[in-house]
Amino acid sequence: MTWLPLLAAGPALAATTSRPWGVLCVGLLAAVLGAVLGIRDGVPGHELAIVLSALVAVTLASGLASALRVRRERVLAAVRSVAEAAQHALLKPVPATVGPFQVAVRYSAADAEARIGGDLYALVPTPYGVRLIVGDVRGKGLPAVGTAALVLGVFREAAYDEPDLLDVVGRIERSLARNLGPDDFVTAVVAGYPGAGRMEVVNCGHAPPLMVRDSHVMAVAPTHPTPPLGLRALTGETPSLQTLPFTDGDQLLLYTDGVTEARNHEREFYPLAERVARHMSDEPSRTLAALHDELLAYVGGRLHDDAALLLLRKPAAVGSAPAAESRASVGEPTRPSLLQ
Known part of the structure; x- marks a missing residue:
């Protein structure tokens, strides 16, 4: 009993x-x-x-x-x-090859059940060359997802319509000015490859991309810092166009602060530049897979912020001679401490 x-x-x-x-x-x-x-x-x-x-x-x-x-x-x-379905509509899958580039993307939402968050990316071939954007919306949740959808929609339309990359950024800015609140903004890097071995970059308050050239990792810091998208009316500053040499074998890594601000159990930031140099290969997908796995291990298995990585590589044309274009210096190799 x-x-x-x-x-x-x-x-x-x-x-x-x-x-x-x-x-x-x-x-x-x-x-x-x-x-x-x-x-x-x-x-x-x-x-x-x-x-x-x-x-x-x-x-x-x-x-x-x-x-x-x-x-x-x-x-x-x-x-x-x-x-x-929303993720595929908002963050469309990027093919392994776009135009003359090899491409790889890794995206992780902080909330694994949500699948999508406030980070955004897009890469599209246009009549004016391949254009791409990587950005981070202030805030989280559904409002951030809505703002990301707005930015991506305007970018995809403007990238096809506007010959000048600065005009693409201008259209995004005007759309955000009409739809965002006074405290909302979006940091972003908008880039384009019009051809002839050069890359155009417009950095709007975002983390500087990393250029990989001849096994050296260099931060592409903006020559004239520009405020994030949505805040131009408060500062009156206009974005500036930065032109970089981008030839065969060069790689460009764009990312969001969810990567560089990830911390381990000792509260140390993830040293992205150092780890990129360690894992860099001729296959962008393999490089990002190694970086993503190491990032998750670094933070103990779960990110506390959305994180996006987009790696672009220009392979050498089959049967072509080594590029004779000038490989002007983008800047001094960046030490990991500068990115932290």
């Missing part, structure tokens, strides 16, 4: 993994087992009836809990499918 009530643990635990019919079967088995043991050991009838009634009540309650759990799982599955 002392141990018979423990049979109620069967249907209670079954509710966490089984469907309602499975819970009822476990409850029925527990009731039959309790009746057999009670009769064998001579438990008084009224006491055995109380135990069996308790088993029936626990079984019915567990069956109801199981039904509610199954319903919540179906709703969650539907929400996840919608989130995946």
Whole structure:
């Protein structure tokens, strides 16, 4: 009689993994087992009836809990499918080759269940060359996702329409000025490859891209710092266009602050420049896979902010001679401490 009530643990635990019919079967088995043991050991009838009634009540309650759990799982599955569809619509998959470039992208939302966040990226071939954007929206949650969708939509349209990269940035700025609140903004790097071995970059308050050339990693710091998108009206400053030599074998890494501000258990920032030099290869996808895996290990398996990485590489043309274009210096190799 002392141990018979423990049979109620069967249907209670079954509710966490089984469907309602499975819970009822476990409850029925527990009731039959309790009746057999009670009769064998001579438990008084009224006491055995109380135990069996308790088993029936626990079984019915567990069956109801199981039904509610199954319903919540179906709703969650539907929400996840919608989130995946939204991610593919917002952050469209980037092919391994775009125009003359090899491309790789890695994106991790801070909330793994959300799949998408406030970081954004896009890379599109246009009549004016390949153009791309990597940015970070202030804030988190659905408002940040909505702002990211707005920026990407305007960018994809303007990239096809505007011959000048600064005009692309201007259209994004005007759209944000109409739709954002006074405290909202977006940091971003907008780049374009019009051809002839040069890359155009407009940095709007974002982390400087990293140029990889001849195994050296260099930060492409803006010559004239520009405020983030959405804040031009407060400062009156206009973005400036920076032109970089970009020839065969060069690579350009764009990222968000979720990467460089990731901390380990000792509260040290992730040394991106140092790790890029360590993992750099001729295959962007392999490079970013190694960086992403190391970043997750560095922070203990989970990021606390959205993180995006986009790596662009210009491979040498098959059968061509080494590039004779001038490889002017972008800047001195950046030490990891400067990026921290």
